[in-house]
Amino acid sequence: MDLSLNVNGRPEQFSAQPNELLVERLRDGLGLTGTKVGCDTGQCGTCVVRLDGRSVKSCLILTAAAAGSAVTTIEGVTTPGGELTGLQEALREEHGTQCGFCTPGMVMALGELVENTEHREPPTEPEIREWLTGNLCRCTGYHSVVRGVQRACSAARAQVPVEQGTAQPATAAASGQEG
Amino acid sequence: MTAVTGETPLQAPIQGNGLLGQPLDSREDPQLLRGEATYVGDIDLPGTAHMAILGSPVAHAKVLSIDTKAAEQLPGVLKVATAADFTDVMPLPCIWIPGGVESHFPPHPYGLPGSRPVLSGDTVRHVGDPVAVVVAETPRQAAAALAAISVEYEPLPVVTRADEALAEGAPQLHEAVPGNLNAYWTCGDKDRTDAAIAAAEVTVELDLVNQRTINSPIEPRGAVGDYNTATGEYTLYASTQGPHNHRFLLSALVLGIPFNKLRVVAPTVGGSFGTKGYLYPDMPLVLLLSKALGRPVKWVDTRTGLMNSTVQGRDHRQHVTLAGTRDGRITAVRCTSYANLGAYPSTIGPGVATALMGRSISGMYDIDAAFCEVYAAFTNTVSLGAQRGSGRAEAAFLMERLVDRYASEIGMDPAAVRRRNLVPKEKFPYDNGLGWTYDSGDYQLNFDRAIELSGYADMPARKTEARTRGKRLGVGIASYVAICGVGPSTRMSKEGMLGGTWESANIRVHPTGEVTVTVGSASTGQSHGTVFAQVAADELGIDPATVNVYEGDTLKAPYGQGTYGSRSYSMAAPAIALTARKIKSKLVKAGAVFLGVPEDKVVYADGKVFEEGHEDDPEKSKTFAELAMAMWYGWGLPPEIEPALDETTHFDPPDFNYPFGTHVAVVEIDELTGETEVVAYTAVDDAGNIGNPKIVLGQIEGSILHGLGQALMEHAEYDPDGRLVSRDLNHYALPRAIDAPFFTLDKTTTPSPHNPLGAKGAGEIATVPPAAAVVNAVVDALSDLGVQHIDMPVTPEKVWRRLRGESQ
Ligand code: FES
Ligand code: FES
Numbered sequence: 009m010d011l012s013l014n015v016n017g018r019p020e021q022f023s024a025q026p027n028e029l030l031v032e033r034l035r036d037g038l039g040l041t042g043t044k045v046g047c048d049t050g051q052c053g054t055c056v057v058r059l060d061g062r063s064v065k066s067c068l069i070l071t072a073a074a075a076g077s078a079v080t081t082i083e084g085v086t087t088p089g090g091e092l093t094g095l096q097e098a099l100r101e102e103h104g105t106q107c108g109f110c111t112p113g114m115v116m117a118l119g120e121l122v123e124n125t126e127h128r129e130p131p132t133e134p135e136i137r138e139w140l141t142g143n144l145c146r147c148t149g150y151h152s153v154v155r156g157v158q159r160a161c162s163a164a165r166a167q168v169p170v171e172q173g174t175a176q177p178a179t180a181a182a183s184g185q186e187g
Numbered sequence: 188m189t190a191v192t193g194e195t196p197l198q199a200p201i202q203g204n205g206l207l208g209q210p211l212d213s214r215e216d217p218q219l220l221r222g223e224a225t226y227v228g229d230i231d232l233p234g235t236a237h238m239a240i241l242g243s244p245v246a247h248a249k250v251l252s253i254d255t256k257a258a259e260q261l262p263g264v265l266k267v268a269t270a271a272d273f274t275d276v277m278p279l280p281c282i283w284i285p286g287g288v289e290s291h292f293p294p295h296p297y298g299l300p301g302s303r304p305v306l307s308g309d310t311v312r313h314v315g316d317p318v319a320v321v322v323a324e325t326p327r328q329a330a331a332a333l334a335a336i337s338v339e340y341e342p343l344p345v346v347t348r349a350d351e352a353l354a355e356g357a358p359q360l361h362e363a364v365p366g367n368l369n370a371y372w373t374c375g376d377k378d379r380t381d382a383a384i385a386a387a388e389v390t391v392e393l394d395l396v397n398q399r400t401i402n403s404p405i406e407p408r409g410a411v412g413d414y415n416t417a418t419g420e421y422t423l424y425a426s427t428q429g430p431h432n433h434r435f436l437l438s439a440l441v442l443g444i445p446f447n448k449l450r451v452v453a454p455t456v457g458g459s460f461g462t463k464g465y466l467y468p469d470m471p472l473v474l475l476l477s478k479a480l481g482r483p484v485k486w487v488d489t490r491t492g493l494m495n496s497t498v499q500g501r502d503h504r505q506h507v508t509l510a511g512t513r514d515g516r517i518t519a520v521r522c523t524s525y526a527n528l529g530a531y532p533s534t535i536g537p538g539v540a541t542a543l544m545g546r547s548i549s550g551m552y553d554i555d556a557a558f559c560e561v562y563a564a565f566t567n568t569v570s571l572g573a574q575r576g577s578g579r580a581e582a583a584f585l586m587e588r589l590v591d592r593y594a595s596e597i598g599m600d601p602a603a604v605r606r607r608n609l610v611p612k613e614k615f616p617y618d619n620g621l622g623w624t625y626d627s628g629d630y631q632l633n634f635d636r637a638i639e640l641s642g643y644a645d646m647p648a649r650k651t652e653a654r655t656r657g658k659r660l661g662v663g664i665a666s667y668v669a670i671c672g673v674g675p676s677t678r679m680s681k682e683g684m685l686g687g688t689w690e691s692a693n694i695r696v697h698p699t700g701e702v703t704v705t706v707g708s709a710s711t712g713q714s715h716g717t718v719f720a721q722v723a724a725d726e727l728g729i730d731p732a733t734v735n736v737y738e739g740d741t742l743k744a745p746y747g748q749g750t751y752g753s754r755s756y757s758m759a760a761p762a763i764a765l766t767a768r769k770i771k772s773k774l775v776k777a778g779a780v781f782l783g784v785p786e787d788k789v790v791y792a793d794g795k796v797f798e799e800g801h802e803d804d805p806e807k808s809k810t811f812a813e814l815a816m817a818m819w820y821g822w823g824l825p826p827e828i829e830p831a832l833d834e835t836t837h838f839d840p841p842d843f844n845y846p847f848g849t850h851v852a853v854v855e856i857d858e859l860t861g862e863t864e865v866v867a868y869t870a871v872d873d874a875g876n877i878g879n880p881k882i883v884l885g886q887i888e889g890s891i892l893h894g895l896g897q898a899l900m901e902h903a904e905y906d907p908d909g910r911l912v913s914r915d916l917n918h919y920a921l922p923r924a925i926d927a928p929f930f931t932l933d934k935t936t937t938p939s940p941h942n943p944l945g946a947k948g949a950g951e952i953a954t955v956p957p958a959a960a961v962v963n964a965v966v967d968a969l970s971d972l973g974v975q976h977i978d979m980p981v982t983p984e985k986v987w988r989r990l991r992g993e994s995q
Contacts, residue, residue, distance in 0.1 A: 036326075039231070041222075041225075041228070041229035041231075042221070042222025042223065043222070044226070044228075044405075044406070044457075045228065046405045046406065046407070046457075046490065047490040047915065047916045048489050048490045048491055048915060049490065049915050049916055049917050051915075051916035051917060052405060052490075052916060054405060081222075082221065082222030083222060085221070086221050088221070088223065089221075089223075090221075092217060092220060092221070096217075096220040096221070099216070099220055100212060100213075100216045100217060100220060101212065103212070103213050103216065103714075103881050103882065103884070103885050105213075105216050105219045105220060106458070106712035106713070106714070106885055106886070106889065107219075107404070107405070107406065107455075107456065107457045107458040107459075107711055107712025108215070108216075108218075108219025108220075108224055108455065108457070108712065109226065109404075109405045109406040109457030109458060110405045111219045111220055111222070112222035115220060115222075133929075134925075136924075137924040137925045138924075138925060140923070140924035140925075141923045141924055141925055143924075144405055144916070144921055144923065145405065145889075145924075146402075146403055146404055146405050146458050146460065146889070146893070146921065147405075147458050147712050147885070147886075147889045148885055148888060148889045149885075149888035149889040149890070149891060149892035149893075149922075149927070149930075150888075150892070150923075150924040151888045151929055151930065152884075152885050152888065153924070154924065154929075
């Protein structure tokens with residue numbers, strides 16, 4: 009069947025078997041090998057991409073089901089050899105990666121968390137760990153990743169203008185206590 | 188979950204002003220974070236065909252017939268092959284044969300014992316045992332064609348436990364191995380130990396199951412074979428941690444081709460933890476099929492495939508005994524172990540199950556009499572191999588369980604018993620009576636630090652407080668010594684290792700003053716590029732940014748044995764430091780010529796050569812870059828000094844090194860659900876001088892979680908028919924981010940005298956004690972119920988049953 013996707017801002021047209029998985033289209037069809045395959049069962053999270061902004065496991069989605077959507081892969085997050093995003097930079101500073109096989113999937117999954125916390129209280133450590141449960145890492149023990157997310161969230165919030173920052177419910181509650 | 192703040196004191200510089208000891212950022216990370224690194228699955232050579240492997244669905248059977256005709260007719264299929272197509276290919280050798288080189292297998296053509304064939308012909312011996320391969324245009328076509336191959340099996344009886352495999356009348360796996368016994372191996376002094384146990388005031392015994400686990404690197408294995416018809420050369424790209432070693436074993440011992448006709452390239456490797464140092468059938472198969480088809484052949488495993496083919500770990504059943512006095516002095520330890528080697532001896536599996544475990548059982552303690560015997564047996568399971576902390580973790584588990592059992596028997600505090608028996612500082616080098624001689628250590632200092640940092644003294648109060656929340660709090664200590672730095676080649680030959688275990692490095696100084704370091708090891712995620720540049724730059728006194736590092740390609744790197752057993756920093760890095768010293772001494776000689784002063788007046792320091800006392804005089808000093816250019820030109824050098832700067836060192840240490848440490852786990856058990864939560868974890872490790880504490884910190888954190896995984900959830904479980912129940916990540920639990928709080932970490936530093944950096948192994952050592960620490964903590968929490976032991980993994984169900992008074 010003939011399908012189309014918008015991948016990293018570029019329209020792509022192709023014909024695919026009905027049972028083709030999105031991860032196969034990305035890796036084999038489009039040569040975007042930053043997205044990894046680590047399991048056969050949707051458990052490891054190495055294949056996470058953003059589908060219309062939401063992080064999803066691309067090994068669990070048929071290409072046909074994603075048709076017409078906007079897909080962002082790790083290749084769409086930075087330019088080759090280019091500057092790292094705030095999250096990537098924070099993960100670099102905390103050495104949140106070792107063999108790196110789980111890393112693209114983590115960056116894609118955590119990107120959603122970090123972006124969504126720009127305008128509210130930073131996630132707590134348990135929240136970060138909860139968010140990470142869909143991504144397996146055998147090297148790091150996750151602690152450096154968690155520290156990286158904490159760092160990235162503080163940095164992201166630091167960039168939000170003060171007026172917006174003070175409008176947050178949690179911050180308001182804190183000032184309430186002061187009052 | 189109570190989160191202890193993530194202390195990271197390991198990140199502090201430890202060696203003063205030098206580059207070593209500095210937590211430099213990993214230079215590998217940006218590429219990994221952008222998803223730009225090339226793993227074997229990402230390699231896409233022009234014209235690549237794809238291979239799929241048909242594994243046996245039954246654990247033990249005679250293969251009566253294989254019909255491949257239907258598969259051959261399917262679209263895209265290029266070739267279907269069975270064992271009959273590879274009769275001239277030799278079996279995959281086993282190169283670690285405990286107790287010597289005699290083998291129970293028919294002699295290998297090169298005098299080495301054979302083990303598994305590239306494809307099984309007459310008999311299959313475990314689920315997943317490969318019987319046929321398909322090569323097709325696409326991976327999907329290759330996978331689809333597997334279903335069209337029909338194989339007729341005549342089932343044979345199955346055995347999956349080592350002790351049962353050795354019993355009278357057990358199913359036989361190999362004709363050449365009567366009774367399934369690969370090796371009976373011992374170490375220590377049996378008579379002395381038996382006598383000490385017989386005479387002891389107190390003895391305690393335990394029956395332990397160190398369950399089989401699956402290492403599960405997140406990247407499954409893969410291989411690409413590329414035969415060049417014009418040159419007759421083969422190239423193998425593989426997820427390997429030992430490219431040179433694989434080159435040697437594959438060329439000379441399996442394919443029977445000249446060594447110099449095979450190139451092995453390890454691209455970025457997505458974790459290994461021991462499993463990717465082994466020879467697997469897929470490696471020769473992609474090479475042979477590439478030659479047969481005249482195109483590159485690629486194979487990438489699935490997760491289920493990995494679980495049924497990649498070596499598994501641990502798997503001992505043990506009866507262990509400890510003897511001591513009423514007042515807490517340990518006098519003897521004895522272990523009888525049944526080790527499950529799986530269906531075939533993997534490349535070094537038998538050594539892991541014997542020497543690595545047995546010689547380590549006495550741990551940190553000064554014990555007069557010790558003895559270990561291992562029956563290593565074949566069963567209808569996946570082959571056994573290394574697993575992060577291999578052998579040493581199994582040893583620490585039994586000893587640390589025994590110490591707690593003993594402490595409870597004599598009514599002493601487990602910390603006090605341990606402290607009383609630690610090898611005292613003045614006894615180093617210490618011969619442990621089991622075959623290892625510990626190089627250096629200050630065990631008391633390390634132990635006390637861990638106990639203090641964990642807040643051990645506050646545990647009674649914390650237990651009382653936890654009870655008010657319906658939780659039982661338990662605390663468990665585990666200390667360990669881990670042999671690392673494999674190793675002294677001659678010493679390893681006495682362990683039955685058929686091969687050298689030295690390591691090498693080359694340093695080439697370019698005319699413009701930049702430096703390239705090449706090493707024989709190969710990273711599987713340990714930031715070698717960062718750390719090895721740091722070592723060279725530290726020694727040469729130059730900016731690490733001017734140093735790059737290559738490894739992992741046998742065409743470009745000097746020989747080496749690879750990355751395993753936490754050896755790279757204490758084996759390859761010393762080779763680099765020694766090579767840098769050769770460069771420096773050559774520069775001192777050349778400097779004497781260039782500066783026109785006698786050699787004994789020439790000093791090399793901070794990346795400069797100068798006349799003694801004239802460091803800042805530009806007339807009497809030359810920078811590293813100036814010297815590099817001068818050596819490239821080679822003008823004015825006397826005949827005894829060769830131009831250019833290009834040196835190599837092969838480092839074979841005088842002995843191993845022995846990192847050690849003490850970990851303390853605090854768990855809370857939910858009275859209602861039986862769930863065990865690790866609420867605090869303290870680890871104080873001693874890995875000698877550390878090169879890059881940021882890198883080591885990451886490895887320690889990962890290692891601890893891996894160890895907690897074995898304690899709490901991991902289990903490679905086979906059903907009675909020999910089918911792996913835990914065949915994928917839905918059925919095999921790996922620790923996730925929610926499974927542990929931040930760890931409290933610290934270190935002590937006892938340099939090893941066995942290498943010029945004072946380094947000890949670090950990467951996996953922290954996997955050694957966590958299982959024992961956690962099980963000790965769980966038993967502590969349940970001790971008032973009369974619980975003396977609980978088998979791993981400590982699942983909620985097991986604990987829940989114990990809470991209700993059921994026995995194991
Ligand atoms: S490959 Fe998609 S979750 Fe593992
Ligand atoms: S860094 Fe290796 S699996 Fe996460």
